[in-house]
Amino acid sequence: MGVWWKVMHWWNFSLVMPANLFVHWACWSGVESRKRLKKVLRLVWHATIWVLWKARNNRIFNNGIGCSEELSEELKVLLLRWAMHRFRMYPCLFYEWSWNPKECSLR
Numbered sequence: 001m002g003v004w005w006k007v008m009h010w011w012n013f014s015l016v017m018p019a020n021l022f023v024h025w026a027c028w029s030g031v032e033s034r035k036r037l038k039k040v041l042r043l044v045w046h047a048t049i050w051v052l053w054k055a056r057n058n059r060i061f062n063n064g065i066g067c068s069e070e071l072s073e074e075l076k077v078l079l080l081r082w083a084m085h086r087f088r089m090y091p092c093l094f095y096e097w098s099w100n101p102k103e104c105s106l107r
Contacts, residue, residue, distance in 0.1 A: 040105040
């Protein structure tokens with residue numbers, strides 16, 4: 001399974017993957033009406049792109065290999081750190097974040 005599929009499953013979304021990143025961004029930006037959650041979802045999109053970019057560079061320049069499971073776990077940790085800093089979310093434990101990120105985002 002790919003990283004994007006894992007992210008969509010984690011956030012409980014169903015989305016046909018568009019071929020264009022601009023359309024993909026628009027889908028992630030428009031999926032939620034609540035302002036705070038919309039901002040968090042934009043952060044999810046950016047963080048996923050960042051993790052994939054780093055994995056790509058690691059593979060090209062260091063002959064590194066990263067599976068989608070490792071990348072999705074790295075993404076969860078990065079997102080929790082970014083979200084707590086950026087949105088001043090009340091601390092939620094990592095297992096809560098991994099289990100129900102929407103609920104943690106709305107605290």
